[in-house]
Amino acid sequence: MHEQLRWHGDSEVGEGLVDLAVNVRLPEPPEWLRRELRDCLDGLAAYPDVRRARRAIAARHGREPDDVLPTAGAAEAFTLLASALRPRTAVVVHPQFTEPEVALRAAGHPVRRVLLPARDGFELSAGAVPSDADLVFVGNPTNPTSVLHPARVLRQLATPGRILVVDEAFLDAVPGEPESLADTRLPGVVVLRSLTKTWGIAGLRAGYVLGEPELIERLRAVQPPWSVSTPAAVAMVACTRTEALEQAAANARAARADLTDLLAGLRAMGVQVAGTPRAPFVLIRVPDGLGVRSRLRAAGYAVRRCDTFPGLGADWLRIAVRADMADFLTALRAALPAHRGART
Numbered sequence: 288m289h290e291q292l293r294w295h296g297d298s299e300v301g302e303g304l305v306d307l308a309v310n311v312r313l314p315e316p317p318e319w320l321r322r323e324l325r326d327c328l329d330g331l332a333a334y335p336d337v338r339r340a341r342r343a344i345a346a347r348h349g350r351e352p353d354d355v356l357p358t359a360g361a362a363e364a365f366t367l368l369a370s371a372l373r374p375r376t377a378v379v380v381h382p383q384f385t386e387p388e389v390a391l392r393a394a395g396h397p398v399r400r401v402l403l404p405a406r407d408g409f410e411l412s413a414g415a416v417p418s419d420a421d422l423v424f425v426g427n428p429t430n431p432t433s434v435l436h437p438a439r440v441l442r443q444l445a446t447p448g449r450i451l452v453v454d455e456a457f458l459d460a461v462p463g464e465p466e467s468l469a470d471t472r473l474p475g476v477v478v479l480r481s482l483t484k485t486w487g488i489a490g491l492r493a494g495y496v497l498g499e500p501e502l503i504e505r506l507r508a509v510q511p512p513w514s515v516s517t518p519a520a521v522a523m524v525a526c527t528r529t530e531a532l533e534q535a536a537a538n539a540r541a542a543r544a545d546l547t548d549l550l551a552g553l554r555a556m557g558v559q560v561a562g563t564p565r566a567p568f569v570l571i572r573v574p575d576g577l578g579v580r581s582r583l584r585a586a587g588y589a590v591r592r593c594d595t596f597p598g599l600g601a602d603w604l605r606i607a608v609r610a611d612m613a614d615f616l617t618a619l620r621a622a623l624p625a626h627r628g629a630r631t
């Protein structure tokens with residue numbers, strides 16, 4: 288069970304394969320960021336200090352520094368939440384990134400799964416979550432469905448006595464960051480952000496939590512000392528500057544254009560696409576999905592299998608959105624069972 292939940296896009300990539308499995312958008316960090324990272328190496332003898340990063344992130348979201356906890360990637364926040372909190376009923380809304388469930392289970396908390404059905408386009412309704420759930424994890428936009436849930440529905444889920452965790456790891460890749468709950472302090476609402484996808488720094492581990500100061504303090508109390516390294520803290524300051532935010536917004540608009548092209552190509556060949564994709568990845572349903580995945584690998588493309596996500600099966604595949612995917616679409620067409628049948 289755990290092994291399946293621990294399968295990630297990076298398990299799919301390999302020598303000589305075009306990586307459409309990992310959703311990190313840039314192949315490498317931009318030069319201005321690499322320069323800042325290089326420059327900070329001279330200071331590595333000192334233990335890290337995240338106070339500047341905290342202030343910079345707070346300013347970026349119009350919040351107080353006490354509302355912010357820098358973390359070693361958004362992933363660390365799942366572990367902090369699972370170890371700081373004592374939920375009676377923890378709910379993970381699936382299909383979604385599996386690490387929240389892994390962290391809860393590892394900390395000994397039973398997990399109740401809410402499975403959003405494909406027939407509803409994997410959309411969330413407030414009624415889908417049991418009223419006695421006192422800790423709820425939702426992704427927005429959700430990995431792997433690419434669905435962006437309305438802020439209105441999320442606010443309905445933030446009921447008294449409950450902590451609602453909204454994982455916004457991909458929201459900076461959606462133009463205008465719509466439906467975000469990051470910029471307002473809301474009772475019981477915790478927002479997670481990641482810098483790793485947009486800036487090509489998954490190896491650096493940089494993310495943060497936004498929430499009420501009392502909860503932030505509880506998470507900080509269980510965080511290992513110096514968990515956020517000096518280079519990660521430097522990246523947090525650099526990536527929250529106005530110029531960086533403008534560049535992120537431009538990248539998000541480019542990703543949107545690439546997404547539109549990919550969707551047009553998929554629809555033209557009759558491939559079923561889940562929901563209304565808003566993130567820089569698309570979930571598709573094809574007969575014999577695992578066979579299609581293998582044939583795509585043989586053709587030089589790594590896509591993400593999705594049978595490891597609760598609520599999905601072998602027919603689902605996730606594809607990262609990149610610029611100019613015409614060759615990939617040709618390879619996909621050749622890998623589809625109908626097409627293969629037609630040729631034989």
Ligand SMILES: Cc1ncc(COP(=O)(O)O)c(C=O)c1O
Pocket residue numbers: 359360361362363384426429430454456457480481482483484489492493494
């Ligand atoms: C939805 C989602 N949340 C969080 C993470 C973890 O992000 P980070 O690299 O910041 O730990 C991932 C990574 O794939 C993800 O897909």
